[in-house]
Amino acid sequence: MPHPVAGSIKHCKSCGTAVVQRLPDDGDARMRAVCPACHTVHYENPLNVVGTIPVWQNQVLLCKRNIEPRKGYWTLPAGFMELRETLMEGAARETDEEAGAQIVMQALFTIIDVPRVGQVHFFFRAELQSPVFNPGHETQEARLFAESDIPWDDLAFKTVKETLRRYFADRAKGEFGLHTLAIH
Numbered sequence: 177m178p179h180p181v182a183g184s185i186k187h188c189k190s191c192g193t194a195v196v197q198r199l200p201d202d203g204d205a206r207m208r209a210v211c212p213a214c215h216t217v218h219y220e221n222p223l224n225v226v227g228t229i230p231v232w233q234n235q236v237l238l239c240k241r242n243i244e245p246r247k248g249y250w251t252l253p254a255g256f257m258e259l260r261e262t263l264m265e266g267a268a269r270e271t272d273e274e275a276g277a278q279i280v281m282q283a284l285f286t287i288i289d290v291p292r293v294g295q296v297h298f299f300f301r302a303e304l305q306s307p308v309f310n311p312g313h314e315t316q317e318a319r320l321f322a323e324s325d326i327p328w329d330d331l332a333f334k335t336v337k338e339t340l341r342r343y344f345a346d347r348a349k350g351e352f353g354l355h356t357l358a359i360h
């Protein structure tokens with residue numbers, strides 16, 4: 177999961193001049209990155225992060241990150257959605273890239289707003305087709321964890337922790353819902 181943060185534009189995408197943060201001339205009430213040379217207004221919007229909760233029997237697949245941020249910490253497979261793909265396609269792609277895992281996608285499980293960094297995270301439940309993985313370069317290790325073995329203190333991101341907590345709570349109830357929340 178690389179980490180571009182919304183609101184980080186430094187130079188004009190049209191001409192390369194350093195942008196300034198100001199109110200555009202059109203009555204827009206928000207500060208925008210405006211180019212003082214060619215007057216292009218750069219609109220920055222939240223980014224979608226898409227991932228899965230891959231399950232084999234009673235165990236969940238986690239990936240130990242091989243890249244910053246949070247290198248060496250455990251995560252569900254997830255990353256930034258690409259243009260021209262759906263949420264579900266992005267989640268499946270990230271699961272393949274980070275874990276080399278074969279899955280059957282199931283229902284959307286969490287939608288988590290993270291307004292501080294301009295992101296929305298989406299996690300789908302998924303059923304693993306085998307317990308054999310082939311992690312890519314972003315992952316040091318991909319392995320299965322029973323609920324009692326989840327490394328809660330070594331999870332990479334709050335969105336992963338909140339998703340796993342709700343997953344195990346719903347599994348104990350025998351019914352999976354769709355959870356929407358915000359992390360500030």
Ligand SMILES: [Zn+2]
Nearest residue numbers: 188191211214
């Ligand atoms: Zn410009």
